Amino acid sequence: YGTQEVNETGHLTIGGVDTIDLAKTYGTPLFVYDLALIRKRARGFIETFKQLGVKAEVAYASKAFACVGIYQLAQEEHLSLDVVSGGELFTALQAKFPAERIHFHGNNKSYTELELAFDSKIGCIVVDNFYEIQLLKEISERKQQHMRILLRVTPGVEAHTHDFITTGQADSKFGFDLNNGQADQAFDEVKDHEYLELLGLHCHIGSQIFETDGFSLAAEKLMNKIGEWKEQSNFECSVLNLGGGYGIRYTEEDHPLEPQDYVSEMIKTVQALAEQLRLAMPEIWIEPGRSLVGDAGTSLYTVGSHKNVPNIREYIAVDGGMSDNIRPALYDAKYEAVIANRASHNKTNTYTVAGKLCESGDKLIVDAPLQQAEPGDVLAIFCTGAYGYSMASNYNRIPRPAVVFVEDGQHQLAIQRESYENIVQNDLPLSLKKSE
Numbered sequence: 001y002g003t004q005e006v007n008e009t010g011h012l013t014i015g016g017v018d019t020i021d022l023a024k025t026y027g028t029p030l031f032v033y034d035l036a037l038i039r040k041r042a043r044g045f046i047e048t049f050k051q052l053g054v055k056a057e058v059a060y061a062s063k064a065f066a067c068v069g070i071y072q073l074a075q076e077e078h079l080s081l082d083v084v085s086g087g088e089l090f091t092a093l094q095a096k097f098p099a100e101r102i103h104f105h106g107n108n109k110s111y112t113e114l115e116l117a118f119d120s121k122i123g124c125i126v127v128d129n130f131y132e133i134q135l136l137k138e139i140s141e142r143k144q145q146h147m148r149i150l151l152r153v154t155p156g157v158e159a160h161t162h163d164f165i166t167t168g169q170a171d172s173k174f175g176f177d178l179n180n181g182q183a184d185q186a187f188d189e190v191k192d193h194e195y196l197e198l199l200g201l202h203c204h205i206g207s208q209i210f211e212t213d214g215f216s217l218a219a220e221k222l223m224n225k226i227g228e229w230k231e232q233s234n235f236e237c238s239v240l241n242l243g244g245g246y247g248i249r250y251t252e253e254d255h256p257l258e259p260q261d262y263v264s265e266m267i268k269t270v271q272a273l274a275e276q277l278r279l280a281m282p283e284i285w286i287e288p289g290r291s292l293v294g295d296a297g298t299s300l301y302t303v304g305s306h307k308n309v310p311n312i313r314e315y316i317a318v319d320g321g322m323s324d325n326i327r328p329a330l331y332d333a334k335y336e337a338v339i340a341n342r343a344s345h346n347k348t349n350t351y352t353v354a355g356k357l358c359e360s361g362d363k364l365i366v367d368a369p370l371q372q373a374e375p376g377d378v379l380a381i382f383c384t385g386a387y388g389y390s391m392a393s394n395y396n397r398i399p400r401p402a403v404v405f406v407e408d409g410q411h412q413l414a415i416q417r418e419s420y421e422n423i424v425q426n427d428l429p430l431s432l433k434k435s436e
Ligand code: LLP
Pocket: 061, 064, 082, 105, 204, 206, 207, 208, 243, 244, 245, 246, 287, 288, 289, 290, 291, 327, 331, 386, 387
């Protein structure tokens, strides 16, 4: 992956930095992000649109991994930003991310969150439901402030990794249904509003997708709707946001496409329909999360105890687990790993990598081919950059790991390791009546 190599001492290096040195310097568990790889992915998407001559915004779906440092990098790489909560928005503002390039998502944005969006003058709100339309009208009228919006629609196309399903009415908690009149009603409610400026439509059909057909079909459905609205109300759509969802390689079973392959099909579909329906070509916005940061992240752990279950399997336990990577427990997600201090050795053993949390399902990898492992070794699990740290918890009161960025032989801490003090900082002692 990216800039990973094995150096002359047999250690795994990332971005020219020895991972064993990183483990010593910052401790484990540790997330290591390869910035060069994130830049490469971001440029891959941006260049594709440039080459195709299509106006576009590539918004980083920051739910995949959010912190001040990654928002700074996103800005440097000319990405826009997709945020889904007041917390992500606040973090982006702390990072001085240009507000006009922030898009705000969510199926239950609160009044306070929406006010923060208005006050910080973000670029666009992706409107999810009728209640939100009501709140937006109230806030914009009270503040007499304009806001650009997209309507999030559910096109009835749902993609799952290698195939997609189409349904007349998708059972989704997100967005206005495109097929049963909801989207039309939402359009009617916002189209002539004094302060809400409708740019166009948004959809997101799924995550970890390897096929382009689902994206194209969704694009087609949205364009047809835009064509209807143009005909009926002379609506000019300026933006079509087709969400994220591009798959990455976690294991050898995954065969991801290049950024250009993911987007060029759907752009062709949009272009063809724009011509056919006599619509101006809208700007295309996309929202990749996983495909920007997923394979750029590696988790380092220290190996501790072993347990052999004769004739069944051998466990090695590490100093983290489902508290820093819930994906195996939650989605049965698969990963590959290496003993980072013995990376040049052959993988002669098979271990199940267990976490340290009090839950039998806390296994990071089942039956992983690995080098011989001893207590004190450093285990590196690859491709943990998306939805790892961002979904981390303090279950069992385990502090969240540190996060370090590496590039060109340099390393810098992006998120400090949580301390036990951090863990108790919001706890308040009860005033208990003393028994006399
Ligand atoms: N846009 C919208 C509206 C989304 O809901 C999502 C992801 C994205 C963009 C980014 O999708 P990506 O490019 O990262 O696939 N926790 C799960 C993934 C949840 C994705 C939720 N929405 C996991 O760990 O696999």
